[in-house]
Amino acid sequence: MDALTIFLPIAGIQFSILILLLIGFTVGVCGGFFGIGGAWIVTPALNSFGFPMSYAIGSDLAHMGGKSIVSTIRHGKFGNVDLKLGGSMIVGTTVGIEVGARLVMYLERIGLAEDYIRKVYVVFLGALGSYVLYDYVSHVRASRQAASEGAAVPAPSKLARRLQRVHLPPMIRFSTSGVTCSLWLPVAVGLVTGVVAGVLGVGGGFIRMPALIYLVGCPTLVAVGTDLFEVMITGAYGAFTYGVKGRVDLIAAIWMLAGAAVGAQLGTVAVKYVRGYSIRLLFAVTIFIACASVLMKQLHFQRASSVLILSAGIAVSGVILGLLVAGIQRERRERANLARTNQGDWS
């Protein structure tokens, strides 16, 4: 076991390579599948294993940038990355994060930040998870009803369609997403999600992904891929700024990236075998777990909260890998059946 423990000279601690690989792999699978950075899994997990908090955040951001490159390459080949949309959003997102950070400073000055933000976080996560779950259940019901009546399944996200109809020049066609809307819509969505991310002190991937679906009207897979593109850019700059402040342990980040790259590749390929709404369902479950974890932290069960988030991350990535294996087997069976049918036709 000692052979698998290394000295991290920058964080100044002995740390297990296996734990770094495991954390990286877990968050890689979840990140590639949901289009998120996964800081809310990595940071408490590293910290609970003895990593100083500021180094945990910096090293997480560093590995996040590299991991998102792996996922973005694959999602790009799947046709899931809308570069134009991602580019439009990034200005709004970053300005929003700045506004959110200033709001936090104000809350700190009046002594409300710590308690208030965590409560808002819990309510926000609960509401977000509930909405995504409600949307999934509504879709399943509508699909069943449509199937029994022989009608087409109604188009989802009425709010997105309403927002797309707002005619505020310049109007832009986002061809990968199949959406035409005012440029101000993605900028505004970026701004709003940025403010929320800034206030809550998170990267914002898990807010942007549903926002892209429900407010802009992107297909789920494009929302996942485009969100990862943004995570890649913010992760790279975050790595730089934390690196300059000496808060990145590069050796730890490289080991985590080694695990995350494999996980991210598998998580990304798993989206091929899962329908968009199934991704949304699993996402809602993950959000509820994150909500429970923050609630436990609010109730001062710090250690239990970290254990919950890490074990939940492992469980969710296990489910994703299960879906991937089942999908590959199904694909191979279908291919074998097709080959047999073709052989029968020839003979």
Added chain:
Amino acid sequence: MRRPAPNQPAEGWWRVIRVVPFAMTAVVSAAVPLAWAAGGKSATKLVNVADTRSLPPGFSKFIADVYNDNLLLYGLLVVAVMALTGLILGVILDRGLVLLGLNLGKLPHHE
């Protein structure tokens, strides 16, 4: 600046030029909040010195030396190493998946 009429030779350049302020705004506005998130002053308890006394010569020692000598260079090294590692691993693993015989073409965006 007046936009040239369509089909004029300068139209391509106009497209390039109008992207520049947009890209610069993106980069600058990305910098501010992340720099903010990274914190202002360094914590007084933490000293940015890596202990290299027990490290044998190699990659870890090299990184620790850069960290001790120049933090700006270290920041750049972090981004370069992460981006390069991500790119290399991404390409290698992508090739690996192709070897598994999976169909990895464009996906239909069904819901």
